[in-house]
Amino acid sequence: MKRMLPKLAASAVVCAALVTAGSAADVIKIGVQAPITGKYANEGQSIDNGVRLTVEQVNAAGGLLGKQLEVVSCDDEGKAQKAAICARKLVNEGVLAVIGSYTSGATEAAQTTYYRNKILQTSDGTSDSLTKHKYWTFFRNSFQNSAQAEFTAKYLVKEKGYKKIVVLSDYSSYAVGLADSAASAIKAEGGNLIYQGKIKSGTQNFTAVLTKIKSMEPDAIYFSGYYTDGGLIRAQQIQLGIKADFIGGDSNDNPDFMKLAGKSAEGTLLVNFPTPDFLPYDTAKEFLKAYQDKYGMPVSSVWAIMNVDGLRAIIHGVEQTKSLDTKTISDYLHTLRDFPGITGPVSFREDGERINTKFNVYEVQADNSYKIINN
């Protein structure tokens, strides 16, 4: 109970402050729908913290259109059922926009409710299906899986100039989708795709497929699945003496990949969105420092600050249009080009897709550290 007292006192102060702040019409409410508890709690809390920090900065600088911003958070636990409840709650609160959620599933479950109530929403989910409804209220602040595939294809064919490319995936819908997009993008770039195959995730023994690949003498093997298989594929590839470069999709970017591959990890290329530490922009450095100062820990991952970028774009939209009408803001955002975000320039397509996201290619060094090798 003793521990509760400061919290109670604090909330009493906050309540008093809110009462004195005046009527509700003077504030603009921003909703956060994120998995604040549960499996993805660290990501959800980071999103909530990031949004609160941004709002604090805006309020300190005089607010938005002369009004103060207020954050209303709802915990969806990363679950679709909870997401639907959150959506109704945030609609009733009368928020202007909702930031989140973290998972594609929870985002999709709430999307239609926000659309029907003309509330803007921005999320980091990467599932291609999020923008298929073409809701004018929805803005993806991360990248679509197919964007990663196009980047990878261009990098393999144009920059590295590989002549014989093999594409592998497991049977999961995510990996197959990424591999299929990569394969067609490689062909579109004029690359020579010599083989596209699938491995059964978790079977551990990939030598049969790799031996078959060996006879084709590839110079690049791209794997779109997860690190638990990717690390083993890399190890067995080197073991069999296949002298091809190994390029892993974003799900291979995990310390366990290096452990599984052992010494073979060196020289592996991994394609992923920049991790926060690698973001080159000044806005990124400032924001990450402010976050560290306020919360005493770094941002959990790049996904949290992608969502902050979504919020920053919406705030920018309100400032530019001098309007709180969501349709007006949305129309403006659909034409937004190269707004300087924390995670790089923010541009939206008419279906709410963020375009021109930047990817990094990391080369794994002998000590398992990363070196960025694209520019």
Add this chain to the structure above:
Amino acid sequence: MDIFLQQLVNGLTIGSLYALVALGYTMVYGVMKLINFAHGDLVALSAFAGLTIYTNIFSDSGTSIVAVITVFMFTAAIIAVVGVLLERLAYRPLRTAPRLSAVVSALGAGLVIQNAIMLIWGPNMKIFPSNLFPSTIYEINGVVITFTQLMILLFSSVLMIALYLFINKTKMGTAIRAVAIDQDAAKLMGINVNKIIMIIFIIGSGLGAVAGLFIGIYYRGITFDMGWMYGLSAFVAAIIGGIGNIPGAMFGGLMLGLFNALISGYISSAWAETFTFMLLIVVLIFRPTGILGEKVAEKV
């Protein structure tokens, strides 16, 4: 041609692991007419126990023969004890019960072991260090074989030959065969049936432990539920070879490994399991007692 030979090497390696595990199934079945479904989970347990022993005692010693021998001896001993306990707690009380009860008990024991692994070591993949064996690679006419693969092939053949000689040439082996034919008659001849069954579990679990360690060293990533996958494959191998028959289990394991590698290599890895079970059905239709099942009259 070297592609085909490479697939043969790959297939034989995984096949000898299947064979080692299959021996555990077949020996227990031969003596007790019980399918020990917990056997696969013992294999998984051995990989986890071996990893813990290695990381706690030898993590700094790198590639050392002492470390490897100690890990193998200790792990095999631990798993043999677990195997004996398993028999004592889960199977002996049901020895006179209908056979179905014992099978259900075996499935339950398997679940207990699997979940115990998850509770002790956690649900995430654990990873074996890469320096347990030297990472030497030999290449003969374009066919690649690693030091680990050589060790697997060598070690499992030695163990299988030793087991074959033990069963067929020693007094103890004769006693095991006698119990397999008729427990009551063996008892009348002065054979201690409980002791024989205990020995069967020690040998079977020990061989499974060796297989589990090799799986960990060869593939590196181990998960708490991997016992089911290896157990099922080895069980199929034991049936194809003729369950209860020791050379049958060896033959079945090697054959299954080769079959899998060739299907994955020349058709698709997605079809490997489908074809494995089709092979099982075909064998059961045309030779219901397994490929080597009929030649040997007594089942051990």
